[in-house]
Each structure stands twice: as structure tokens, then as C-alpha cells.
Amino acid sequence: MTYDVAIIGAGVIGSAIAAQLSRYHLRVLWLEAAHDVAEGASKANSGIAGTGYDMPTGTLESDLVLASRDTWESTCEALDVPFERIGSLSFAFDEDDLAKVEKLAEQAANAGARFEVLEGARLRETAAGTAPDALAALHVPGEAVVDPIRLTIGRARLAVTNGVDLRCSTPATGFLHDRDGRITHVVTPKETFAAGAVVNAAGVNGDVIARAAKAESFEMWPRKGMFLLLDRAVGERVPKILTTIPTEHTRGVLAVPTTNRTVLVGPTATDETDKTDKSTDAETLDWIWRRAGNLIPALSRDHVIKVFAGLRPAADRTYRIEVSAQVPNLVHATGIRSTGVQSSPAVAGLVCSLLESIGVPLTPRQDSAVRLPRVPRLAELSSADAAADSTVVCACEHVTAAEIEAACTGVVPARSLDGVRKRTRAMAGRCQGAYCAVGVGFILSVQQGYEPWNVPQGEPGSEWGVGGA
Numbered sequence: 456m457t458y459d460v461a462i463i464g465a466g467v468i469g470s471a472i473a474a475q476l477s478r479y480h481l482r483v484l485w486l487e488a489a490h491d492v493a494e495g496a497s498k499a500n501s502g503i504a505g506t507g508y509d510m511p512t513g514t515l516e517s518d519l520v521l522a523s524r525d526t527w528e529s530t531c532e533a534l535d536v537p538f539e540r541i542g543s544l545s546f547a548f549d550e551d552d553l554a555k556v557e558k559l560a561e562q563a564a565n566a567g568a569r570f571e572v573l574e575g576a577r578l579r580e581t582a583a584g585t586a587p588d589a590l591a592a593l594h595v596p597g598e599a600v601v602d603p604i605r606l607t608i609g610r611a612r613l614a615v616t617n618g619v620d621l622r623c624s625t626p627a628t629g630f631l632h633d634r635d636g637r638i639t640h641v642v643t644p645k646e647t648f649a650a651g652a653v654v655n656a657a658g659v660n661g662d663v664i665a666r667a668a669k670a671e672s673f674e675m676w677p678r679k680g681m682f683l684l685l686d687r688a689v690g691e692r693v694p695k696i697l698t699t700i701p702t703e704h705t706r707g708v709l710a711v712p713t714t715n716r717t718v719l720v721g722p723t724a725t726d727e728t729d730k731t732d733k734s735t736d737a738e739t740l741d742w743i744w745r746r747a748g749n750l751i752p753a754l755s756r757d758h759v760i761k762v763f764a765g766l767r768p769a770a771d772r773t774y775r776i777e778v779s780a781q782v783p784n785l786v787h788a789t790g791i792r793s794t795g796v797q798s799s800p801a802v803a804g805l806v807c808s809l810l811e812s813i814g815v816p817l818t819p820r821q822d823s824a825v826r827l828p829r830v831p832r833l834a835e836l837s838s839a840d841a842a843a844d845s846t847v848v849c850a851c852e853h854v855t856a857a858e859i860e861a862a863c864t865g866v867v868p869a870r871s872l873d874g875v876r877k878r879t880r881a882m883a884g885r886c887q888g889a890y891c892a893v894g895v896g897f898i899l900s901v902q903q904g905y906e907p908w909n910v911p912q913g914e915p916g917s918e919w920g921v922g923g924a
């Protein structure tokens with residue numbers, strides 16, 4: 456069979472494209488190197504999907520963020536993805552910062568975002584005990600947080616429900632071309648697939664795909680961001696996205712209340728060379744905690760339950776979203792470094808129009824699903840509704856056996872403990888799986904046919920378990 460389109464990469468960008476393409480009469484192949492979707496930058500970021508208030512306007516990046524900002528409520532409602540417009544506060548602590556707040560306010564006005572500059576009693580009331588030394592703050596009520604992992608998985612489930620052929624653990628390793636330089640086939644270790652057009656959504660490996668496809672040469676590298684994650688026990692004490700004043704390179708240090716009430720503190724932004732190195736180090740984590748001290752002095756580091764790093768797909772040109780100049784049926788969607796979650800709806804729209812411009816017919820289907828069925832989640836139910844099924848496996852995050860079973864079955868099932876964690880939050884709370892991993896592993900083994908002593912944590916080779924020889 457010849458696929459009309461092959462998408463390479465199942466992060467938030469690839470998933471947005473797959474979901475959008477699934478609404479047309481197209482045969483779509485979707486290749487992911489990792490064992491699951493959302494294994495790259497899309498699972499380790501701040502999850503801010505807001506107004507674009509802090510971005511200079513007039514770039515492709517800001518155009519796409521602004522074009523996406525009113526889509527969130529309907530998308531997340533349809534895909535059962537947590538999303539909240541909780542607002543943000545960017546604090547000024549000295550005279551320098553005050554001048555920058557004014558600039559930021561100008562930028563917010565240019566971006567068409569609603570904002571106010573707060574001082575005195577209004578500041579204290581809105582900041583609710585955070586940043587007590589701040590002189591003023593820019594308040595942007597429309598700033599929002601989304602669960603970027605459930606967003607990626609939700610889009611993947613929609614795409615697969617609509618017939619997209621998702622192949623995980625299937626890296627694109629090469630391409631075959633015709634005499635005009637068009638790609639005819641995508642090569643993987645096990646199979647070669649015929650495809651009419653190819654989308655390069657391989658994140659930080661976008662340059663590797665471009666080289667393998669004999670397309671233009673460009674460089675990509677990881678820009679590492681480290682985080683500390685605070686227990687949901689203190690989540691209520693961080694009511695909004697709190698930030699120091701952004702610098703040239705980052706939004707500043709943030710304290711971000713996630714949609715599940717934990718709090719992310721970070722991230723850093725350092726250019727690295729190793730595309731696989733997600734290590735953290737004590738010195739950088741200390742630096743983050745000191746910088747965040749202004750924002751959340753009342754919170755103790757004892758509440759940190761996890762530290763981790765994500766790798767932004769940095770490139771010599773950000774937002775390379777275009778038809779390749781060398782390979783006429785290759786569309787790049789790469790270099791989407793720091794804002795890929797919040798721009799992803801509009802990125803998908805742009806990629807679809809680029810595909811149409813190279814001859815992929817976008818004929819809408821009438822029968823495509825646009826919503827996903829909801830899985831009842833104990834943590835999100837009222838106590839009356841929760842009574843029906845309350846066999847709790849993960850006590851920290853209130854996750855039931857039924858939720859874990861649902862995550863291991865259906866379209867785009869979890870095939871690893873990490874996969875269950877991403878879909879349900881089991882093992883993501885205070886104990887980090889110390890109490891519940893065995894129970895989760897047992898359900899996963901039953902659902903996926905693994906031996907209980909041979910359950911994968913993540914990628915093949917990471918198996919562990921209980922019992923057996």
C-alpha cells in the first residue's frame with residue numbers, strides 16, 4: 456500500500472498534524488522511534504499554553520501562538536485534556552525590573568492580550584502570599600496551563616481512531632528517492648513504506664531526518680531545561696504561573712502550578728550537544744531554587760518529589776515549517792524550540808496547507824471522530840460519583856485499577872510503566888511509585904501479556920518486576 460503522507464515523530468507537533476490529517480480522506484502512516492508517543496520534549500516542559508503576551512509579534516512563532524490561543528477550551532474539552540486559564544504574574548523586584556515590566560506590558564498590548572500592572576494591595580491580594588518582596592507585577596489573566604502529555608496522547612488516540620497507522624518503536628532510518636529527488640519510500644529497520652509525501656516532525660532529530668532525506672542541511676541541538684517538581688500538597692499555595700522577569704533567552708525562572716496541582720519550578724536553558732542526555736546536577740538545581748526564592752519563599756525544598764530535565768529542539772533557525780527546497784514532497788515541521796505546545800494547533804494547520812500546496816488532496820471526511828470518550832478519573836470526580844469505582848491502586852494521585860486498565864487497552868495503549876504514568880498519573884505523586892508500582896505493574900502485565908517479573912519501565916531493556924525465577 457502507498458500512504459498519502461508519512462509523519463515522522465510523535466511529539467506534540469506530530470500528534471497535532473496526525474489528528475488534523477485524520478479528518479481528511481488520506482492514508483496516513485505515523486512513525487515514532489520510541490516505544491510510546493510523547494517521549495521527547497513534549498513530556499518534559501512547563502505546559503504553558505497561553506496568550507503569547509511575552510513574545511515579540513511579527514514572527515512566524517508568535518503568529519502561530521496567537522492563532523492557537525482561542526482554540527484551547529474546545530480542543531481540550533473534546534480530547535479530555537486538563538486545561539486551565541489560571542493567569543500569570545511577572546514580578547518586578549527592583550527598579551530595573553520595573554522598567555522591564557513596562558516593556559512587557561507594551562508587548563502584551565501588541566499581542567492583544569488582556570493585562571494589568573498590579574501594585575500595593577491589589578498586588579498582595581492577587582499574589583496570595585507569593586513574592587512578598589515584589590514591587591509590582593504584570594498580571595495576564597488569560598495565561599493557561601495544559602497537560603502536554605495528555606494533549607499529545609489525546610491527539611494520538613483521535614488520529615488512530617480515525618485510521619492513522621501509528622507505528623511506535625519504528626524509527627525512520629532512511630529514504631528512497633526517484634530520479635527527480637522526490638521521496639518514494641521511508642525505510643525503517645523492519646519495513647520499507649511507500650509514501651506520497653513526508654512530514655519531518657522529529658523534534659531535535661529534525662536535522663538527522665533532513666540529512667537522511669537528502670534535503671537542506673541544518674543543525675539542531677538540545678537546549679536543556681531542568682525542573683524541580685513540588686508535591687501537590689503545596690499546589691494550592693501557588694495560585695498562578697509566577698515568573699521572574701524574562702531574559703533574552705528564557706521566560707525567567709517560573710513556578711507553574713500544573714493541571715494536577717503539583718508545582719514545577721524552573722526551567723534553565725543551556726545549549727548542549729548530547730541529544731540523549733537528560734541528566735540533572737545539584738549545582739544547577741540549587742541555582743534554580745535560589746532564583747525561585749523570591750517567588751515562593753514560604754515553600755520548603757522538602758516538598759520536592761522529583762527533579763528532571765527536558766531537551767528543547769533548538770536549531771540554527773527556529774520554526775522551520777516549510778516545504779523542503781531540495782526534496783519537493785518533504786515538509787519540515789522542526790526547530791519548534793520553546794513554544795511547541797502552545798503553537799501546535801496552528802502548526803498543524805500550516806503543515807496541512809503546505810501538504811495541499813504540494814498536491815496532497817485535503818478532502819474532508821464526514822465520518823471522522825472529533826471527540827474522545829471520557830475515562831472517569833477518581834481524582835477529577837465528586838465523592839458521590841467516585842463511590843462506584845474506588846479500588847485505589849495509587850493512593851498519592853488517587854488512581855483506580857479501572858483507570859489503569861483503561862490506559863493499558865484501547866487505541867494507543869500504555870505498554871510500559873512510564874506509559875501508565877503518563878496516561879493516569881499513577882506513580883507520579885509523592886511516593887513516585889514506591890508503594891504502587893507493583894500493583895500497576897501487575898495490571899500492566901495482565902493487560903499486555905507480560906510476565907510479572909518482566910514488565911518494562913520504558914524502552915526495551917528496562918524490564919523489572921516481581922516473582923519468577
Ligand SMILES: Cc1cc2nc3c(=O)[nH]c(=O)nc-3n(C[C@H](O)[C@H](O)[C@H](O)COP(=O)(O)OP(=O)(O)OC[C@H]3O[C@@H](n4cnc5c(N)ncnc54)[C@H](O)[C@@H]3O)c2cc1C
Nearest residue numbers: 464466468488495496497503627658680765794795796797
Ligand atoms: C524545559 C522546557 C520547557 C518548555 N516549556 C514550554 C511551554 O511552557 N510551552 C510550550 O508551548 N512549549 C514549551 N516547551 C517547548 C515544547 O516542549 C517543544 O516545543 C515541543 O515539545 C516540541 O515538540 P516536537 O513534537 O517538535 O518534539 P518532540 O516532543 O521531541 O517529539 C519529536 C519526536 O520525534 C521522534 N523521533 C526522532 N527521530 C525519529 C526518527 N528517526 N523516526 C521516528 N521518530 C523519531 C522522537 O522520539 C520524539 O518522540 C518547553 C520545552 C522544554 C524542554
